[in-house]
Amino acid sequence: MSEIKETCLHPFHTELHARMEEFAGYDMPIVYTTIQAEHLAVRNDVGMFDVSHMGEIEVRGKDALKFVDYIFTNEILSKPFGKVVYGFMLYENGTIVDDLLVYLVNQENVFLVVNASNIAKDYAWIVEQTEGFDVTIVNLSEEYSEVAVQGPNAETKIKEVFGLDLSELSFFTFGRFLINGDEYLISRTGYTGEDGFEIYGSNLDIPFIWEKLHLAGVTPCGLGSRDTLRFEAALPLYGHEISDQISPISAGLKIFVRVEEKSDFIGKGSLLKEIELGSDKKVVGIELNEKAIPRQGYPVFMGDEQVGVITTGYLSISLDKPIAMALIDKKASKKDTQIFVGIRKKMVPGFVRDKKFLKKNYKTN
Structure with a gap:
């Protein structure tokens, strides 16, 4: 049995007496006070989540954009750099390998954020698809940590604490920002149905973000409220609403599948057949x-x-x-x-x- 891992924020969770449980190979905080209190903090004010267990995979090389376009259901080639795009990777039969966020960095660099429980599977599957493409696939999951700051007051609180004005960062875009001399990738994204940001940084730097936000009164929230929040907003979770047993069409997520706009992607033929015959x-x-x-x-x-x-x-x-x-x-x-x-x-x-x-x-x- 493999050893349970800890995120760089684990000492903060134990200090706050969070209820900890194993999730996707990590010892993660489920709840600090009550799920209800943490849920309402995000709906009404601002909360923060340790989501450092999520997977980060980088696609590098001359064919990076073309390759990701081939393995991904949504359209990316017409999007500007700095855009985040949500969609799926599919098996040939149209069922779901995983849902993910695609960060369009530049012509030769695309940053993928995948589900924690699927990191090893996703990485192996992506590598298997690279034949004929000039790309290198790098699993950076152990090198990145992430804090999600979510809620209607997220933007205000980040400006108050770090002096960082994110008002120009529009929905589903990202940028690189300096805080305390260290660089972070910050996107206006989230998994709660509220406005908010996801902050990616090194394992050494992310504790500074968490500690400063906590001292400023931002509510720490566990994976329990993360699930109740995403559920109310009808955001799917792998292994629940989506899986390797269901297609995005049956899941009611066709909006993220560009069968008309894209010439080809893995699983397209099966989806066209399903659309024609009906789910x-x-x-x-x-x-x-x-x-x-x-x-x-x-x-x-x-x-x-x-x-x-x-x-x-x-x-x-x-x-x-x-x-x-x-x-x-x-x-x-x-x-x-x-x-x-x-x-x-x-x-x-x-x-x-x-x-x-x-x-x-x-x-x-």
Whole structure:
């Protein structure tokens, strides 16, 4: 069994008496005080997350842009450098290797941020696709750490603490900035449905960012609230709403797949076929009539027939009602269809809803 790793911020978490659990090979903070308090801090003010467990992979070389365009579902060749693009890497059958952020650095350098649980798999898969391309793939995951500063007051707090004005950094763009003499890559991105920033730096430098923000009153938030926040905003999580068993089409994420604009990418043929024939599954929202919590893996029924399974479910902190996302048969996916969720041997009634339960609060101008 491999040894559990620690991020460079681990001493801060233990000092704050966070509840720690293993996640993706790292000892990570799940909660510091309560998930509800941390969740609401991000929705109403500002919170920060240690997300140093995420993977960073760099594509270098003459064909860097062309190569990433080939392995990635979204369109990047027309985008300016300094742009961040979300999308997927797919297997030939159209199912998902991983979802990721692509940072367009320059003609010969593209920076990929992948899920922590998929780093080794993603790196190996990417390397396998390089034949015929003049590129070098470098796994930098052990060299980078990351703090996500999220919430409506994130921009104000960063300016207050570091004297750094990020007002000109638009949604899904990034830049390199000096703080205390050290360089950081900062993007206006996040995984909460709120405005915010993700700050990448060396393992030596990131503790300075965390400590200064904490001293200024920014709420430390664990992976528990990160999950409740992303769920309310209908942001998918690998292994839940997306996986190697589902395509982006069935997951309702076709907007990030440019089958019309792109001449080719891995998995395109399978997706075109699925679009033509129609998906037999769909990820939907579900709202229950009773205050029972629909957990991942719970079965979903229409009448007596099981038609799907819960992918994520909570008693929503912001909405104060039990909601879920579920992968269900298309025949049961129409909005307002009555369904039942099997919870502890009881059939709890509910309805299919739009999965976008909460309006995202991004700064898009």
